[in-house]
Amino acid sequence: MSNSNLNPRCLNIGGKDIRVVDDHQYVLLIWGSLFQNRKQPMALVSIDYHPDTNPPxxxxxxxxxxxxxxxxxxxxxxxxxxxxxxxxxxxxxxxxxxxxxxMRNDEHINTAMELGYLRDYHMINCMEKHVYSRGSHYLVPENQFGSLEDVVFKNIELPLEKIGAEDLILDIDLDYFLRPENFELDLDQNNIFTDLVKQAQIITVARSKTYFDFLKNDEFTIESCEEKLIALLEKIISK
Incomplete structure (x- = not known):
């Protein structure tokens, strides 16, 4: 077990907490801690290459x-x-x-639902548009894998009005990003991801190095990907 799973990288940028773990299932402990403090379940928006919604x-x-x-x-x-x-x-x-x-690294979301940490989830991914009795899945078009531009969220028909009314956790898996250019986001032209970042009560990030290394299209390291995401989040939060 990686030490950073139980002792995640912890950042606070502009008053917003960001937690980074190696293996995605360990965000469950972070969500549980948030539930303990807030005493109410949250909604989740998760951006991932895979739909991490297998049963507990x-x-x-x-x-x-x-x-x-x-x-x-x-x-x-x-x-x-x-x-x-x-x-x-x-x-x-x-x-x-x-x-x-x-617990596998694709079982934490529905476990969080069972434990009452989450009341709903919106799973944005590149593989499957599952239809379950709870939660919603949104399939990113192949030519937009890794993108955070507004066109992605509009194409998948993410229900922004509903999400905008919810207490939110934003969860991001680094294996979603295939190349460094994915982080070159024009913040004057793309507001949806910016709004999700600003709305989130906490942001959890999974490195998922094995999957990242398998999926990436460029000479792109997990360390570089993590730092580029953190830099983008900092830019958005301070904007």
Missing amino acids: FWLWAYQKAMAIDPDREAELVEKFQQRMLAALDPLHLDSVQMVMDQ
């Missing part, structure tokens, strides 16, 4: 079920998932931290 502890439960009885897979998966969730106390993060090793 799904892979762990699936592997356990298949090892016991493949013919009872569905029944056992649900049983093991519910057993794991029942052991968690949303107000005591130690109980959540203890099971993080059983």
Whole structure:
């Protein structure tokens, strides 16, 4: 387990908290801490290459079920998932931290929904436009992967009026960005991402280095990507 998962990089820019972890599932602990302080669930806007909305502890439960009885897979998966969730106390993060090793990096959003940390989510991604009973998915067109320009948010029909009325967490995975030019955002022409940054009560960032290195199109390091994002956030917040 990376030390920065449990001790994330912490920045405060213009009074806005930004937290950076290595593995995306560990933002769950940050969201849980925010819930403890605010005593109410938040809405989430997540920008990611992948739709990180698999059910809580799904892979762990699936592997356990298949090892016991493949013919009872569905029944056992649900049983093991519910057993794991029942052991968690949303107000005591130690109980959540203890099971993080059983959580994949695409299971934290719906776990946060189950724990009451989130009341809704808007998942902007490049892979799947899932339709679930809760939350919404928005699929970025391939020719706009990595972009933060207004045209992206308009093309995916992000419900800005609804989001503008919500208490918001903004969550960003660095693997969304494919090249350094993605951060060359004209802030006089592109206001939607700016508004999301300014509205957010907190911004969480996942490095996801393995996925970043696989997806990037240029000679682009994870360190450079992180610093370019932080610089863009600072520019927006101070604007």
